[in-house]
Structures are given as structure tokens and as C-alpha cells.
Amino acid sequence: MVTARAEHEYVVVGAGSSGSVIVRRLLDHGHSVHVIEAGPDVQGPLVTNPASWPALFRSEFDWAVMTTPQTHTNGRSLHFPRGRIVGGSSSLNGMIYIRGVRSDYDTWAYGGATGWDWDSVFPYFLRSEDYEDGPGPWHHSGGPLHVSRVTDPHPTSAAFVEAGTSLGFPLTDDFNGEQPLGVGYHQFTIRDGKRASAWVSFVEPVRANPSLEVTANAQVHRVLFDDTRAVGIEYIVDGDRRQAYASGEVVLSAGVMGSPKLLMLSGIGPADHLREVGIEVRHDLPGVGENLHDHTLASNLYESKQPMPAGRYSSMESSLLWKSDPRLVAPDLQPLFLHLAYPADGYPVPEHGYTIAPGMVRPLSRGTLRLASADPDTPPLVDPDMFGEPHDLERMVDALEICREIGRADAFKDWRKTEVAPGPEAKTRDDLREFLRRTVSTYHHQCGTCRMGQDSLSVVDPDLRVHGLQNLRVADASIMPAVPSGNTNAPSIMIGEKAADLILGRSPDQVL
């Protein structure tokens, strides 16, 4: 039994996309919050400049997770960047703002996540938003999160859009609007030319609130319990072991890797696995660490005839959201254009280059996250089982074929010198399969390791409470039952918004 003075009503672990929103909303409603973040409380040009995101990979702000060797990608271990800084992965990401489509969320609800259907979550997306063109049926203004549009595209991003339409793909003027399918320009979480991370957008403006305590550079090691009731957490800062207690609740927003790891370090997870690594079982919850999945990305890389001018945004201004089969209810492909050379393993990187990156957004493969040891400093064993389902490789081949078709279009004639990867010698679907196994990487949208639902393999209920325990919720990308059809920052922010209302006991008609 743990007894101690609670210094705050809420303890939030992780100041990332979801955690930052929860902190802000709890403060807005007059509560006291202690947020504890493993990374530093800094900004600086590398983080704030939208164009410098590639330089953040493997930097001090990246957990630089490496997967286990992947059976279906030629035994390669893949680098999964994850933010280790206030703002979490929203301080490292490509800043694309896209919510996904109605059926993504209706499917969550259909599978047991009651209250997370599109009509229920859409108001939470809106509540966050400060759209630069003002409110409309699909957008909102006045929220903390600035959402901007591409008004001055890079010439090669424009070539991508022109190439797509010349091939018959429809033009969409808003991936978050009525008709999201087709080729078009993204919206960005960028304000006044600077990255608008969740931390900068939601927490910085209320930093002076005396009810807020921020502890950075502090790694949480476990949740503390009084029987089955969470009462606080234990963390390490400057080499010191400390505790933070909550009179209300403990909220884990440590992300798709951090939250399941923390649950398991606290004795909550698959009992056999916990015993295997020498952790005393507090609560047998077999779904913790299951259901790890991700979007996949590769690089159809071109050398440019001419130097690439600098761009104004994050170098990923346009994409194509598409279905590999018109009978699908939602898009499964998202080829992405980058006006930079995105490396493909084993291929040269041209000095002047651009990339049409095949992206696949409806994976069937599912993997796991497990502990390598009971030591909190040991990285977890992350196995997404990429291409474990052959369907995913086939859809990536479909996406790559589309990318190459776009790359050959006349719209690129002033830019295209040579196709570097996979290169002209790759002709058949077999050649493309082989290329993808050798080079595929992550689209950075891992999720699902603390899946929300009501079945015995789910980890949290639709109110985000960990099954079988009290005063403990998980709120971040780990609770997604299935990854949405687009990038995952806006959905993670939406999860933060809805989590806050669930904690506050606010009814759905009070959202906006």
C-alpha cells in the first residue's frame, strides 16, 4: 500500500501530441497537472524550422527505436524515429495535417470503441483547430492548433499535382473536406513559418498557470498502485528516483512504444511474458503490446536535371490519397511527394533529387512490442512484422506502379534526369517486390499497442480506462484499434481532446 501526499490532481506521462492536449484542457477546467516528459523542454531552430525535420532523425530528440530483424524485409532492422522532447513526435514530424476518413472511425466504433465513430470524434478535431482560412463545414477557427494551407507550392510539388491530374486522378482541394480522394496539397501544422507542435500550440500559451508543473528530462519507470488503484508514478531525474502522486488520475500518454512499455514495467501485461523477464504480475492483460501496426513508405527516387529550389514548408507539400480497388470503402494508398531525395537503402543519393514515395495506409500485418528486460533503460523489442501479410507488399507494389507512372508524366520533363530507385532495370512486379523488401521503411504512423475495445485482447475501454484497474488511463496513438487512412498527428491530438472530456466527465454535446 502506497500512502503519500498528492501534489496534483492529475499526473500525465509524456508531453507529446495527445499528452499536451490533455494537459491544456485539464488546466482550462481549473485542475492541477504535473506532466513528466523524458525529453528536454527546448525548442531551437532544428525543431522549429519546418524544413529541418530530416535532421532530427537519430538526433538527441529521437528515441531512435530499432525494430527486430524483419523476416519479410530481408532481415533488416528498421529505424523508427519517435520524438523525445516536449511535443513528442509532433516536434519531429512532417507537420502534415490530415484526419482520415469517416469509415476509419466508424470501424473503431463497430469493433467495440463505442463513442469513437466519426460523428462523435469530428467535433473534437474541430475543437483543436485554428484554420487559417476561417471556419466552414469542415474546419474551425479559434482553437489552439494552427492549420495552414500551401499557398506557394514548390515547382516540383506543382508538377506532381499536374502529373496526377494529367493521368486522370481527380484534384482534391481539401484532404480534410467533403471529397478527400485524389491528388492535392496538404494542410500543415505550421504557424508563421514555424512548426506548431502540440506542446507549442497547447501548453506554451498557458505555461505561466500556477496549477501546471512540468518536469522534463525525467523518465518514468513505473506506475504506483494502492491495490488496483493507480496513485502516482516513479521517475528518474538527474539520477534521482522520485515519485509524483495524483489525487485524481494517472494518464499515460507516452506513445505507441512508451505506454505499453510502462504498463508492462508496472506488472500489467501478458502474464507469461512478464514472468519471463522477471516482473511480478500485478494484472494479467494479454493485449498489452499486441496489435502493433504502421503505414509503410518507400522511395521512388529521381535525380533532377536542375538544382532544387528551397521550399517554404516541410518538403512534403502534395500527395495522392487513393484506392487500389474502387470497391474499397476507404483509401489504402497515399503516395507522397517530397522535393528532396529521400534515401532508399543501398542506392546513391543524388545531389539534386526528388522523391515520389509509395505509401500504403491500410496494413493487415500486425506485430508486437515486448520487453527485452525488466530494466526500464533497455529499449523494447519492437516487431511490426512488416509485410507479414503478403497483401501489404502487393498494395505497396500497386502504389509504386502509380508513383512511377506519375514520375514518367510530362509534367516532370523539366526535372526528370534519371530514376535512381528502383531504377530502369526494375520492370516486373517481381522486380518491384524485391526492391520493396530491400528498401521499405516506416511512414512513421505506428499505433495500436494498447488497443481500445471491449474484448479480452483490448487494453483500455472506450473511456480509455485500463481494464481491471482504477484511476489509470492511456491516451495516445497506442489506443487506436486500427490506423486511420492518413497521417496520425491530428488523430492523436483528437484522442487528447476526447480523453480530456472523458476525464472531466463532460458530455458529448459540450464539445464545441
Ligand SMILES: Cc1cc2nc3c(=O)[nH]c(=O)nc-3n(C[C@H](O)[C@H](O)[C@H](O)COP(=O)(O)OP(=O)(O)OC[C@H]3O[C@@H](n4cnc5c(N)ncnc54)[C@H](O)[C@@H]3O)c2cc1C
Ligand atoms: C519522423 C516522423 C514524421 C511524422 N510525420 C507526420 C506528419 O507529417 N503528419 C502526421 O499527422 N503525423 C506524422 N507523424 C506521426 C505523428 O507525429 C504521431 O503519430 C503522433 O505524434 C503520436 O502522438 P502520441 O501522443 O501518441 O506520441 P508522442 O507524440 O510520440 O508522445 C509521447 C511522449 O512520451 C514521452 N515518453 C515516452 N516514454 C516516456 C517515459 N517512460 N517517461 C516520460 N516520458 C516518456 C516521449 O518522449 C514523447 O514526448 C510522424 C512521426 C514521426 C516520428
